[in-house]
Amino acid sequence: MKSEPSLHQAPIAELRNASKHFGDVIAADALNLTIKRGEFLSFLGPSGCGKTTALRMLAGFEAPTKGDVLLDGNAVNDLPAHRRPVNMVFQHYALFPHLTVAENIGYGLRQRRPRMPTSEIATAVERALDTVRLPGYGPRRIWEMSGGQQQRVALARAIVNEPKLLLLDEPLAALDKKLRRDMQIELQTLQRSLGITFVLVTHDQEEALSMSDRICILRGGRIVQVGSPRDLYDRPKNRYVADFVGKSNFFAGTVQQASKDGCSLTVDGGHVISGQSTQDLSRGQKCSASLRPEQIRLTRKPDGGVSYPVQIVTRIFLGEHTEYLVRHADLGDFLVLVPRQAEATEGGFEPGDAAIATWANGSALILADD
Amino acid sequence: MAMRPQYRTALFLLPAGVWFFAMLVLPLVVVFVFSFGERGPAGGYVPAFTFDNFLNLGARWTAFKNTLTLAPIGTLACLLIAYPLAYFLALRASPKLRTMLLILVIVPFWTSILIRSYAWIFLLGGRGIPALLALVGLEDLRLINTPFAVLVGIVYGYLPLMVFPIYVSLERLDKRLLEASADLGAPPLRTFLTVTLPLSMPGVATGCMLVFILLMGEFLIPAMLGGGKVFFVGNALVDLFLQSRNWAYGSAVAMALVLIMLVTVTAYMRATRRWAGGRDEVSLM
């Protein structure tokens, strides 16, 4: 079962001012991060932002150029990978082509000293194969497996060792949507039942939001914000985070007035958007107002709040919701997400229709650009 | 001009086919036929049908013995020296050092083997290394015209042929597999034995095959560094065809050599294929 990290226990892993330079490239820039025992943490960020590098420092493949990597409270900068109680699922699987599926999965168990009995290894391998939904695939050769199957073998090869810390570098990237969803649930269940700490790298924000206890947003080798999915969604530190976590509309402008209770932003066309801010902003600062598509309503007649006359540009049917791209003369284009129910009462809109976009006054988030 | 695909393929293969037939099949048939014949009064070949040549093969036993010991030993010696070198080149050396060392491995090829063998005659001869050893008290050490000298020549001449296939297979090896092995708890030596070595077997097999086959037919190195004392089947053939002009007997010796090669190479291919887990990765480059 998942245990609350207690105070007397050192965190399972920690990065302290850890930097990694490759020549002139700074792949990781003074990372400070505490990974709690038993949590599911995700690294989220665009390609090349240093996610793999951070993971490789934890696994022991890269020594930090500066700073420290701690496991269980001990600095392990110089501890080689094969001595760390950490396993990794590699971004490109890295399965052994000369071994069968079962031999690949049993590889870690066979390295144990004192030796583990062969029959126990076989049982553990079978169980791992069941977990990743590949029962009976043990005798197969790696090259006889599809990309998605290989990915699951890579997963099984890591979890079978029940490491203290499991590092997963985009482990589900090659799976189709349905299987990915299944494996996400499987991973979460596994993480809870085994009590293993998971660190997942992904650039799929939905995956990070749905699976993680905490998300660490990276950009250009730096940590931008760490927090629970809800934190990041509701209180993004800046525009970059808001843009990365969920969809958002941004209206650029200058701060007109800022106080503890709220601030307002003058945007194009002299419109004023007011909202809350998570940081101290000063008058005259360039900022963006962020509004989630679901915070905006579409009606035919004005209906309280701040309202803007818009024209429908496109409509995308998403099942439970319909997403409209609308255009305002001054504010430009933005997205509105209309729930099915609201559509039922208001009636649907067609591209070209005129409508009124409304949101509650003060509901925007005013975010610094960096 | 419309041409059926099979004809087109046949046309493309024609030059190779003609070459293969004229230079390999035909001579083999000739040698096969000659091997049952007799020596003419002034040498050469007289048609006949006798097994005497084959029954008499024992007369050249020394040549066969030398070939069949020094070719495998030479192959093994090449392998033992080439593997660490290839490993260092592919996995340890910086790119700059690697290019430099690779060039150093090739450079000897730019000079004829004949000239290089002359150099070794001098080095191993009385005024070369033995003279130096005499200075430190090791007198009366003969190196030239011994099996050891031939072995030195073999390793020296054939090392690049062994280094390159192994280097290529190690270079092609996905380095992430080594990380995966370490990640799963294998210390470096075990990673080498369970991942690096098995995955470089195709290169090892190719290199061994290449060196072994060429060594079986070698005659230059034994002739120069063995000085007529350590001679191979190749030297016996030169002697039989060009000196004593006993073409029939020479053909029988050649047939015997071909047969031995066929048997060993087939057995070897079988074995390596089993190592490679049933995959046909073992090839002659």
Ligand SMILES: Nc1ncnc2c1ncn2[C@@H]1O[C@H](COP(=O)(O)OP(=O)(O)OP(=O)(O)O)[C@@H](O)[C@H]1O
């Ligand atoms: N061995 C290396 N040598 C030089 N530069 C490297 C090396 N490894 C990574 N980098 C650089 O460091 C930066 C971060 O790389 P990293 O692999 O951590 O990115 P990532 O976030 O995992 O990206 P992706 O999502 O594409 O996998 C990149 O700019 C990359 O080019």
Ligand SMILES: [Mg+2]
């Ligand atoms: Mg990566």
